Amino acid sequence: MDEDDPYVVAIDGPGGSGKGSLALRIAKILGFHLLDSGAVYRLAALKVLDQGIDLEQEASVVSTLQNLDIRFEIGEELSIPFLDGQDVSTEIRQESTADAASIIARYAGVRKHLLGWQQACFQAPGLVADGRDMGTVVFPQARFKFFLSASVEIRAVRRYKQLIGMGISANIDKLQAEISERDERDRNRTESPLIPATDALIVDSSLLNLEQVAELVMSHIEETIENRSW
Template structure:
């Protein structure tokens, strides 16, 4: 594929977006953009500021004195909030829960839109999230929408939490994913949905390598 293009990957939590996006970016020699990490960074700032994530007015105000930068080292994305590298804090259950709430606030989504598009201007980017192909990069020449059975997604997410030292009941993880799905799909601004021209991949029974091979075949078809 020609250098300079953007590949967009969307889908709900637990479908393997981050893993396959990183792998695909490495195969292509592209940058990997995790748009979800940006919402998590905002959530981290909100929590640090002792603000209730659902308080849209106060969350919007805190954006006015927040700086957000990304830097890429050896294919890995680091997120800096007000000059502090917060990458290591973005996957905790607390930040994850808060990110699900703040991401539904229109002011947050609008504030992050130019940040994401600025990275896309560099080209040669594999971007993953929940509205990448529909809102952030609607003109991306290659778009994927990943999905999987809800129970499979919950099991995957639960394994990630346990591996990161954040254990808990599988049923609780399943409930949290269901709530997140409902918020993502029903929010007023840029709800989670597949772009009309996205290629659908059900990852329920596929390995990471199999998903990446499907993607590589699609990329090669349009190169």
């Protein structure tokens, strides 16, 4: 395989681990396309919420998503999500949307419907994909796989700062409880549970900033390509 062949960098981890910011940084460095899988599910959840559909009714949820119109643009610090042609950056960052996304992500019909859309994002020159099952389900043959982790406390603080920075009110204790509950749901769901790929490099970002994690990831990628160890 030539080093110039398109390849996937899969970055998985729980919410608040820093995988989204890392994916954006790595995509810019490599000049690759970017897939924010978590945002895909939040956009799907927002569509369902906007339609007033009961989140517990799987058939209705799946039916609503048949006409899902979403796209992304790469911004300076975040990917910009569009639903039905509208910028919904603020809406998908609400905790209610994140919780709804975690609920509908349990459904096999939802995951199957969104799987093809996500896989179609892999185009030349390459793709950086972040989510919860990028390296295990969506791109199991990804050349590079990383799994980011961080303590619940650290992730709650990061989430708090992100929300406040966007002008959204937040409470640290509530965020910590919601993150813990979401982790439990994501780890124990039947469809694509949140687990590291067996061949993923696990990185604890609790005590590292974005630049340090990005440097670690890029060093691994560059060293692997240099040694042709794939």
